[in-house]
Amino acid sequence: MPVKSMRDAINDALHLEMARDPSIIVLGEDVSGGAGGTSGEREASGGIFGVTKGLLPRFGDHRVIDTPITESAIIGAAGGAALAGLRPVAELMFADFVGVSLDQIFNQLAKFRYMFGGKTNCPAVIRLAMGAGMNMGAQHSQTMYSMLTSVPGLKVVIPSNAYDAKGLMITALRGNDPVLFFEHKALYPRKGEVPDGAYTIPFGEAALVREGEHVTVVALARMVPFAEKAIDALAKDGITCDLIDPRTTSPMDEDTILESVENTGRLVVVDESNPRCSVASDIAGMVAARGFHSLKAPVQLVTAPHTPVPFARELERAYVPSPTRIEAAIRAVMKD
């Protein structure tokens, strides 16, 4: 099977689906890049992370739309276009920029279908690059998905690898609800096997990344490879884990988590977000309510601290949950 980066896998999905469905448009800042200006190339970037590369030359500027720096209008335009029958894919660039467009996301797109009594869909996909690890400081390193997971009407997708990213993106593009698609910046270059053709991965179905007996580990995005590292390190001590990647946090595959906890009795949740009202605490709370009788030990939450993301390399390294911290949490949950 071809080996592709997560960046290219998402790019694949966009190319395939835009060719298939003429109602899909892409819009955002520098999604092609090079509009206006003096005399450089018209497609100068293909998205600041290169994810929308090649779309402008292929589909033209009525479908691949460079915008000014105007996030509320980008998301709003995506919403309006969706109401008017298109299938927009809006790039917000950094997830940290949700703040300048949140109303459109959570009060508009998320609520249209409900407020209007089911009389419309809002098939818009919003792409957000998230996560720490590149020393980009407090305003370019956040995860933001916990906030968005809380919003009824939104679907929230958080792939951890190239294969899933492509399949989940195609599902998003064929669905009829607004989807927030979170792409971890540190995963963009990570490669994996990805078929060339189109395929879909359903939302609300977790992936069982590792199977084991002693502990259930739930992890998202970049925390999945980190958890794999931790789990592999523990194998030599005979500790084995289920590693569950929910892949979407809304809908959330609660059953897979609960079934695993039934077997293991022990739960570690790993989440790069800040701890409060996080997906980590959401899962812990859900298990405390629905899987309490399976639990043999306190739930262990491995998250970023309740601090903004610091700039200095050494501080950011301490901020992001590490394989070492995950390993320690698994060992701790085994002791209780």
Added chain:
Amino acid sequence: MPVKSMRDAINDALHLEMARDPSIIVLGEDVSGGAGGTSGEREASGGIFGVTKGLLPRFGDHRVIDTPITESAIIGAAGGAALAGLRPVAELMFADFVGVSLDQIFNQLAKFRYMFGGKTNCPAVIRLAMGAGMNMGAQHSQTMYSMLTSVPGLKVVIPSNAYDAKGLMITALRGNDPVLFFEHKALYPRKGEVPDGAYTIPFGEAALVREGEHVTVVALARMVPFAEKAIDALAKDGITCDLIDPRTTSPMDEDTILESVENTGRLVVVDESNPRCSVASDIAGMVAARGFHSLKAPVQLVTAPHTPVPFARELERAYVPSPTRIEAAIRAVMKD
């Protein structure tokens, strides 16, 4: 002791502190009302909910500032004024409007102190009227505090009664951090004993509203009187509860909750928010991690459903957690 509505108690706090501290300013849409226009009264409203009434005539329009409809600029101006040495109180009117100003709240005000290495404070108070119950529909009825509780750097205050509201507001106005002050619209007219003078209530100290043996109930804002109703109804069956009102969700008084759960072994969390990544799940997750060995039964979460707030009276009534549902949850947690 004088009896005052929560609206008047907050108004009291503003009057007292503005008189004491000339650096306090108030800004927002119609905080006095009547600027411009033809020939009506200059103070036409005193805030759409009447909370800032009487401030303009007393403190003048350099300190009580009516603004256009411009929430990003309102919050941003509050942030900039705070950096420049003032103590602004910004009214966002409906909490649902955080979406048009969130960047200023969570990327700016919340992070200044940290990003700038502790070299500044940002003593800004943002007032938000929240909550369902008046059939105001999907965009004027949300709680929003779960999202904001997740943000490091913010303090989040959620009073449930007039006395607390005044004391907590004075604490907010004397503190040095950005505070989001959530006022439940349905509580504005609710009266309670409120001294005329100034007093403070520390953040991060929960109130023990009822004491009991069998179940720990944690509730916020309007859910506190609802929980009281439920608890009082259960008394006749010999079921008694601790009722804990955290009053602030950031900082959160975890210890009071954990101590109570140690005694009761049973936890019901009542939260008007949507369930996902909510304060309810946050507390449940916290107890699953830190108080697991005290728990005798699955945690019960009583929240709004994962839907927008519906308009029709009957639907909204079903949406908001009711005393009946709280009572049922307490009974359920007793059965496990």
Added chain:
Amino acid sequence: MATPPIHPTTLAPLTHEQLLRAYRQMKTIREFEERLHVEIQTGEIPGFTHLYSGQEAVAVGVCELLSDADYIVSTHRGHGHCIAKGCDVVGMMKEIYGRHDGLCKGKGGSMHIADFDKGMLGANGIVGGGQPLAVGAAIACRNRGNGTVSIAFGGDGSSNQGTVFEAMNLAVVLKVPALFVWENNGYGEHTGADYSVGSRDIAGRCRGFGMPAEVCDGSDFFAVFETMGRMVARARAGEGPAAIEARITRFFGHFEGDPQLYRAKDETKRLRESMDCLKIFRARVTAEGWLEAGELDAIDSEVLALIDRAVAEARASSPPAEADLYADVYAEY
């Protein structure tokens, strides 16, 4: 139909039928709102409601230029836009009463009425929420290449919102057929437009964004129709966005229950005399001999009957079923 077109405007011939419809629409909006003002006192209508009385000529002057294939996006004060765009009046009334068979099944209410078959993309509870949406719909119009347009209604207050400015700039950049209709009724809530609009010139500010913008008398249907007509024609021809600022007034408070202390005591009374679009329209069309008073009177009675029926049906209808609370959050989940 058989009557020859009448040319009250320099721009577009209005048929006899169109004139009658314009009057009927304005009258329907007026009676809908005046009746709501009364019915709200009964306590049977949930929530809070913003009435459009006084501004009818704007909604109707604009929407008479549109077909169902054109889009509009509305505001918290949306009843007039809905009716002008062709939404079912009975369905609207039921929605405002929170009934299961309301236009949005009772889940939206006064501030969230939409009707996609009519190109009515929704009222909006967020000031400045609609304008970016209108630009998105305008992208769809442009991409279809069928000459359709997308209109964003907004008030003077909303004209200060960042989302609105962004929408205007984006529309200019993309040269899409988005049109901004500013209903300057002098107030955003309790604050005067002369205070909140720093430049005191909404149209001028639009021009600063690089689009043509004209001011017109919002109480004169013909002025709105003609001014907006020029803008719509340009947009349909691919010449990009434009704006009009209609100077108008609202006859009621900001929302029902507003004591209106910010207004002079007799202000609305005076305005009802001088700025009533229905009176102005009637005077003009009868003076010009385009319509007979009797034709207008007949419409008056029909409209009253319609509103009576709408209220009666709304009152008689039932609320949504509780299970409906959970429906339609997602298309699939």
Added chain:
Amino acid sequence: MATPPIHPTTLAPLTHEQLLRAYRQMKTIREFEERLHVEIQTGEIPGFTHLYSGQEAVAVGVCELLSDADYIVSTHRGHGHCIAKGCDVVGMMKEIYGRHDGLCKGKGGSMHIADFDKGMLGANGIVGGGQPLAVGAAIACRNRGNGTVSIAFGGDGSSNQGTVFEAMNLAVVLKVPALFVWENNGYGEHTGADYSVGSRDIAGRCRGFGMPAEVCDGSDFFAVFETMGRMVARARAGEGPAAIEARITRFFGHFEGDPQLYRAKDETKRLRESMDCLKIFRARVTAEGWLEAGELDAIDSEVLALIDRAVAEARASSPPAEADLYADVYAEY
């Protein structure tokens, strides 16, 4: 000091000392940035960095009009503003290296440098994040009644952001001494300003908001100083907000590592010849006889030594302690 004031501008006399300082500031910014461009290749500097080279005359032309009691608010491309406002160059370099003794203890980095003693309220990673803050600081200035002003720097790209428009309108409404400096360097990231600014006229759009706005050559210190000087003088006199649009260019890419495919191959080379504010300044002051070449050369060497020292100290310094991760989230919690 003893030298009589020279009058290169119609507005304000510049002393010999001021001229020297202006040159020193511009030169310091230039060398700071050019050196960073080199040091970044070593991989020792974390994160991503936006260099200000080419735009020095704007920051310095503006900040020479200010005292520490005046405020500025900056952008992602903030090094120049910081230096011009008087931030310690060594502390800045340490911050950019992420050191414990950096201006913000290594927690902010290139995009988040602030120095409150100097009235420098912070760079900003959010485009359009700063302008509302500047209006807030301007409220403080107004309320103090001491004639201080608050400046928001912003790029052409940021001039399209809703928050920015809101800030401008609010400043006009409140008539506070907020000043908007638009550094139009032709691009926001990879997108041309001629595309992103619908009206293709940033200053004109500001005027649409009801404030005076003038265009000036951003590569000419004297043009910036004079144009901005008029605006600052009005603001200090209580006449409210104003804007300038400085036409300028950046010599490097949007961020370090940007391949700049959107630019013509030799564009920056050409611009370094025609739009170098240091060359233009030197030519003018020597031709007019205001300064000697030797004075400027001496500054050049001093600046190079300073930057050498800054880099050396930054490299030699140590990172923050891990415990510092948890510090300074709140004043108290």
